[in-house]
Amino acid sequence: xxxxxxxxxxxxxxxxxxxxxxxxxxxxxxxxxxxxxxxxxxxxxxxxxxxxxxxxxxxxxxxxxxxxxxxxxxxxxxxxxxxxxxxxxxxxxxxxxxxxxxxxxxxxxxxxxxxxxxxxxxxxxxxxxxxxxxxxxxxxxxxxxxxxxxxxxxxxxxxxxxxxxxxxxxxxxxxxxxxxxxxxxxxxxxxxxxxxxxxxxxxxxxxxxxxxxxxxxxxxxxxxxxxxxxxxxxxxxxxxxxxxxxxxxxxxxxxxxxxxxxxxxxxxxxxxxxxxxxxxxxxxxxxxxxxxxxxxxxxxxxxxxxxxxxxxxxxxxxx
Amino acid sequence: xxxxxxxxxxxxxxxxxxxxxxxxxxxxxxxxxxxxxxxxxxxxxxxxxxxxxxxxxxxxxxxxxxxxxxxxxxxxxxxxxxxxxxxxxxxxxxxxxxxxxxxxxxxxxxxxxxxxxxxxxxxxxxxxxxxxxxxxxxxxxxxxxxxxxxxxxxxxxxxxxxxxxxxxxxxxxxxxxxxxxxxxxxxxxxxxxxxxxxxxxxxxxxxxxxxxxxxxxxxxxxxxxxxxxxxxxxxxxxxxxxxxxxxxxxxxxxxxxxxxxxxxxxxxxxxxxxxxxxxxxxxxxxxxxxxxxxxxxxxxxxxxxxxxxxxxxxxxxxxxxxxxxxxxxxxxxxxxxxxxxxxxxx
Numbered sequence: 001x002x003x004x005x006x007x008x009x010x011x012x013x014x015x016x017x018x019x020x021x022x023x024x025x026x027x028x029x030x031x032x033x034x035x036x037x038x039x040x041x042x043x044x045x046x047x048x049x050x051x052x053x054x055x056x057x058x059x060x061x062x063x064x065x066x067x068x069x070x071x072x073x074x075x076x077x078x079x080x081x082x083x084x085x086x087x088x089x090x091x092x093x094x095x096x097x098x099x100x101x102x103x104x105x106x107x108x109x110x111x112x113x114x115x116x117x118x119x120x121x122x123x124x125x126x127x128x129x130x131x132x133x134x135x136x137x138x139x140x141x142x143x144x145x146x147x148x149x150x151x152x153x154x155x156x157x158x159x160x161x162x163x164x165x166x167x168x169x170x171x172x173x174x175x176x177x178x179x180x181x182x183x184x185x186x187x188x189x190x191x192x193x194x195x196x197x198x199x200x201x202x203x204x205x206x207x208x209x210x211x212x213x214x215x216x217x218x219x220x221x222x223x224x225x226x227x228x229x230x231x232x233x234x235x236x237x238x239x240x241x242x243x244x245x246x247x248x249x250x251x252x253x254x255x256x257x258x259x260x261x262x263x264x265x266x267x268x269x270x271x272x273x274x275x276x277x278x279x280x281x282x283x284x285x286x287x288x289x290x291x292x293x294x295x296x297x298x299x300x301x302x303x304x305x306x307x308x309x310x311x312x313x314x315x316x317x318x319x
Numbered sequence: 320x321x322x323x324x325x326x327x328x329x330x331x332x333x334x335x336x337x338x339x340x341x342x343x344x345x346x347x348x349x350x351x352x353x354x355x356x357x358x359x360x361x362x363x364x365x366x367x368x369x370x371x372x373x374x375x376x377x378x379x380x381x382x383x384x385x386x387x388x389x390x391x392x393x394x395x396x397x398x399x400x401x402x403x404x405x406x407x408x409x410x411x412x413x414x415x416x417x418x419x420x421x422x423x424x425x426x427x428x429x430x431x432x433x434x435x436x437x438x439x440x441x442x443x444x445x446x447x448x449x450x451x452x453x454x455x456x457x458x459x460x461x462x463x464x465x466x467x468x469x470x471x472x473x474x475x476x477x478x479x480x481x482x483x484x485x486x487x488x489x490x491x492x493x494x495x496x497x498x499x500x501x502x503x504x505x506x507x508x509x510x511x512x513x514x515x516x517x518x519x520x521x522x523x524x525x526x527x528x529x530x531x532x533x534x535x536x537x538x539x540x541x542x543x544x545x546x547x548x549x550x551x552x553x554x555x556x557x558x559x560x561x562x563x564x565x566x567x568x569x570x571x572x573x574x575x576x577x578x579x580x581x582x583x584x585x586x587x588x589x590x591x592x593x594x595x596x597x598x599x600x601x602x603x604x605x606x607x608x609x610x611x612x613x614x615x616x617x618x619x620x621x622x623x624x625x626x627x628x629x630x631x632x633x634x635x636x637x638x639x640x641x642x643x644x645x646x647x648x649x650x651x652x653x654x655x656x657x658x659x660x661x662x663x664x665x
Binding site: 206208211212213218225229 | 387390392416417419420422423424426427428431432433434435436437445446449450493496497500
């Protein structure tokens with residue numbers, strides 16, 4: 001750890017080479033050779049260590065993802081199997097996190113439930129990013145009437161109270177993982193649009209874009225080579241924070257009985273079950289595990305997003 | 320004007336076959352709501368092959384807008400920009416894309432002119448990649464030699480990103496990128512204004528070297544007359560969107576004919592502490608281009624203004640061979656009486 005930090009400092013201090021003056025070449029050469037041995041181009045941007053908290057957050061997110069992906073393979077009991085001889089049992093060697101009021105294994109339900117939360121969270125933001133992000137990129141760069149129209153459209157959608165809209169659509173269309181993902185995904189389109197558009201707009205008239213134009217670059221090339229690389233960090237950071245928001249939204253829907261149909265577990269469903277039928281006083285574990293897992297996951301995602309923003313932000317990174 | 324054929328072997332004649340760039344009655348207007356601002360109002364000039372034309376004026380006089388109009392990044396409202404006799408505004412999108420590579424720009428802000436997310440070698444290779452010139456290895460070699468030519472060590476700099484360099488180095492990289500497109504004409508929009516004085520000199524020397532080496536023609540936009548004097552063969556002075564004086568560099572500095580030019584020259588700091596300036600500083604601010612003064616646009620700040628200046632706009636006319644002035648009362652004859660601080664023949 002201390003080694004890492006020291007390395008970071010030398011990097012920062014030798015980053016700005018002085019302007020080359022004829023005759024000063026030798027000095028430059030020295031500065032450069034001191035660096036070149038230990039630097040690869042990719043880690044030059046690192047100016048601050050990311051910190052233990054960041055790695056803890058990555059660890060928790062990674063653990064949840066791995067467990068969710070491997071849920072079928074892991075030696076877990078069926079999450080919907082009801083063992084009436086072990087109802088409301090506290091954590092023990094057979095049921096590591098205990099069982100619920102129907103004798104279902106809580107660890108198994110927690111892990112299978114993570115699948116739903118993660119899929120809804122990441123896939124719906126993926127949908128929003130693919131559509132809203134693309135529109136925002138083009139709209140911000142092109143400007144004009146297209147931009148005004150899309151902008152107005154995004155405001156119209158954003159003006160709708162999201163949860164009410166989602167409840168109405170779910171009630172009308174039905175509750176499956178796919179449908180819920182699509183509904184929430186469409187809901188995130190205007191959010192992604194606005195953030196990406198703003199960023200794209202701020203780069204659209206930079207001198208390097210004008211330079212690309214005079215060199216003969218066509219618009220798609222400018223969009224992908226000049227604008228997109230500058231927009232991606234913002235989009236990824238914002239996307240991650242939206243994932244956290246969507247996971248909470250899924251939880252809220254589940255709590256209202258509008259997420260994936262029971263008995264399929266999702267973290268939201270589990271929390272809802274944990275508070276139903278007086279379970280909270282009889283067996284608080286039912287609600288504790290999913291609530292705690294969700295809390296840690298949201299914290300991790302926000303923390304990762306925040307650290308990524310710091311790392312990607314060039315001006316701040318240089319200070 | 321029938322010679323608008325795009326035959327590359329025959330250069331259509333405008334006036335003298337060595338004219339690379341000719342600007343005719345260029346007007347650039349900006350609209351904001353109902354209001355229209357003429358940033359550039361009706362200017363004409365020509366740039367001959369191999370020369371450097373300096374374009375000076377204070378902030379907001381339209382010199383940068385002119386520079387952008389030259390590469391058609393800012394489309395002219397009226398008038399034309401002709402490169403080797405071809406009106407750039409009349410070209411199709413596809414033709415313009417090709418012709419425009421011959422006119423490259425260097426910008427004022429060295430940081431903003433390079434994409435912060437790309438590596439230096441990719442930035443510099445971009446013109447070649449866009450046009451699919453050369454194999455990967457050939458491109459790498461050309462990037463290498465070009466970076467060396469502008470004084471950047473290609474081996475250490477190639478994989479780095481722009482923010483790791485100083486302003487002067489970024490400007491060198493910009494120059495390398497512009498030259499990779501094989502331009503004839505380089506438009507330098509205040510290329511040294513954002514740099515330290517010591518670095519300014521290096522960049523100016525570099526530009527002069529490269530101009531000779533690559534046979535470039537340059538339009539050099541600046542607000543600093545001292546800088547322009549050193550690099551330009553001819554100098555055009557702009558005031559509030561108009562060209563007020565156009566003359567050979569030495570001619571202009573020895574005998575400025577327009578009162579505005581005279582004032583600009585008098586404002587160059589003298590290194591001699593004994594020197595007492597005989598000229599009063601210009602009074603007042605640049606008038607708003609939204610509502611330019613009637614007649615001569617400089618009359619509100621001109622010490623010699625008369626009633627005529629408010630009624631009639633002075634046209635740009637020749638007062639000496641190659642020396643054009645837009646003033647009713649050019650200072651040509653009067654100069655003999657004033658104590659002359661001009662350089663002895665040199």
